[in-house]
Amino acid sequence: MSGRAKKPAAPRKKANGYKMPAPIANGEVIHDTIMKKKWRIGPSIGTGGFGEIYSACDHDSSPKGSNYPFVVKIEPHENGPLFVEKHFYVRNANKDDIANYMKSKKLSSLGMPTYFGNGSHDYKGEKYRYLVLERYGKDLWSLFKECGRSFPTTTVFQLGLQMLDVLEYIHSRGYVHADIKGANILLGLKKGTENQAYLVDFGLATRVNDKEFKPDPKCAHNGTIEYTSRDAHLGVSTMRGDLEILGYNMLQWIIGELPWEKVLTQPKKVQEMKESFLKNVRSNISKQDSQVPDALIKFFEYINSMKPKDTPDYNKCRSFFESYLKSEGKTRTSKLEFTPSKKKSKTKSNASLTEDAPIQNANGDAPKAKRGRKPAIVESSSDADENQEPESPKVVKRKVKRKSTEPSVVVKVKKTKMTPKATPPVKKNHVNTATQTSMEKPKNLKRSPRQVSFDSPVAAIIGDNKSLRTRKDISANSSGDIFEDSFEIQDKKIRPKKRLLSDEEVTVKRVVKKKVTTMKPKKTASTKSWKDLPTVVNGRSPPK
Incomplete structure (x- = not known):
């Protein structure tokens, strides 16, 4: 019996609908x-x-x-x-x-x-x-993420100058790139080209449009949406659009994120935000990040002044970038650095010493802090005593300005360890942990809110022992008392008192709010009830 033949696997396809090639073996x-x-x-x-x-x-x-x-x-x-x-x-x-x-x-x-x-x-x-x-080296997008989404500003302007050179060459050949981004900019791999960036991936490259500028809805929003120029959002790729795309990349490399990156799934919304952003680019950039150099703002302002079919003034654009690099002591041929510059952290003033300020020991090192202990302090005013070794590692020094001309005196204060007072031994069958000494307590014991600090267990109230003995399912410690885990209840034999057999009336006086009440048990001809029993006194009743 022959089995069914397997159907050939369907070719891989990307999300954009393009068919992906099958893997090709090494050595082909x-x-x-x-x-x-x-x-x-x-x-x-x-x-x-x-x-x-x-x-x-x-x-x-x-x-x-x-x-x-x-x-x-x-x-x-x-x-x-x-x-x-x-x-x-x-x-x-x-x-x-x-x-x-x-x-x-x-x-x-x-x-x-x-x-x-x-x-x-x-x-x-x-x-x-x-x-x-x-073959080239690493792409800028990978480096951008590795550097915490930030490039040094001087590196950004060096890259901008290199990309302006490439764009000028492409535009002179009658083409626009239309997809400038970090993933399409690679560093040189050969020796001597490590500081040169190369613009690759010309899959969206188109001829410069010599006709009248007219929006094309079929090509609207082409390119990588976060960097697409306003002209490309309308469906037309232009030379000024390439400069605008480069400006968006440079802005992202400096501040880390573009204002419209959260709405990239809505191309029209991105287009509106870009148009609004560039209407007043200076104030909008200053609101987002005041550290953006003025050279980049001037670059955007120049792009806004261009008409759709204008050829860019590349020398003017270079002058913006080169002037900034000169102010920072760099040139376009300087080494590219991709380690983000460290921001200055706010430091506390050391004008006066406080308890939180680190105290140096005699060797100039900060003493190691011990949990639960504060180091003793040595007050010293002369530098002659700084090199003296303290007798105890607990003794440290603190510099204090002295107004007196008398010789300084070093006072060493040692904190003596107090011996804890002995705690009385725990009573037999008593499990209250609050009265145990520190040596007897388990180290990992977590105090429960139900633990109490009684020195002796609460006396058990024993009722009808006879009934408790007959019920095997009820233990002596069956009470729902909230302190049941702090003491034990023991069965104790009690000698019963003599039973009262008299039928005489008994009058009991009880003070309740300064009033005296009289209780008389009722007499019935039938069998005796609990009311015929002797009166309960002091919370206990005589046993039967």
Whole structure:
């Protein structure tokens, strides 16, 4: 009997609907027919929004360990983002074009990634599109979270200058990036490029719109929502929009959080908050964080003065950032530091010594505090006695200004340990813990609110002993007294008194509110009732 054949597993899909590629084995070789090169795929180093990223090397080389010098971005052929990015790199990321631009601008480095190859590859019956790029280091978003969501302000402006250089190059080629964010900015990995940031991921890169500025609802809110520019919220990507996106990133790196991050699921609400924020950017930024440098506020104000189709004045924007760095003693080529600056903590004034202030011993060290004990104090006014070793570790010193010219006198005060007074022995069969000595008490005993400090148990009130003996289900200690755990009730034989058999009337006088009442038992011809018994006196009745 043959079983049913298993259906092939459905391809993985991201939340955005893009199909994810199946895992590709290490050592798989891909052929670049255009560049006439072979690439060998290494371990996966991450996934993007539409595909997977693998480390890679030349087929003929053998990298040591995990030091692969390239990356290969792979996506199923039916996806679209890598197709857009591939064509952007082919047109704008040529190694010679980048070198010529850097020479014309007199730049020693530029954060524009270099393109090395692309093509199609078949793997287990599936067709994939791939792109080969240089490998870079850590991304800024990971560093931002590791640094407690804060970068040093000088580092933020250094990164801003580097991104302005990249944006100027991209815009000069007729493109806008439209998705600038920390996750798409990587640090250099090669020696000498550790302080250079590279802008990657051109999946949303579009041509600069030469036509009339007109909102496009189909493309509204494109990009990463927290950084999307006001123009992109309307569906149009612009060069001034790229500057605005960069400004939002810089603001977040300084203050830690953008004002609209709590409503990111509502794009229209985010759009309204951004428009309101930039209408009066100076006052709004000052309300949120007064530590934001004026250079960033001027950058936003310049963006507000631009028209949708204006080409940015990059030199003017650089002047804002460079002037701030100069005031802080930094330059654009300074080392990038990602450790957040420590904020000055408020310190208490040491003008006068108090009991809470630390007291130094003779060696200048603070004495170790002992639980439940306060160190004795030695008053001294001369520095000659500071180096003397105290006879007891309990003796410490405190400096006090002296007005007298007489020689100082060191007074040593020792706190003697008092011997506790002996407590009388506990009575037999008495479990009251309140009268025990400290040596007899268990160390981990927690005092119950029901414990009392009686030195002797409360006398038991014994009623009808005969009836108690006949009922085996009732113990001698069956009382619901709240102090039942502080004493024991013992059965005690009591010799009964002589029974009164007289039928004479008995008159008992009891004082109740200064009145005398007379009680007479009734006589009946029937059997005797409890009223015919002798009167209860002093809370006890004679036994039968």
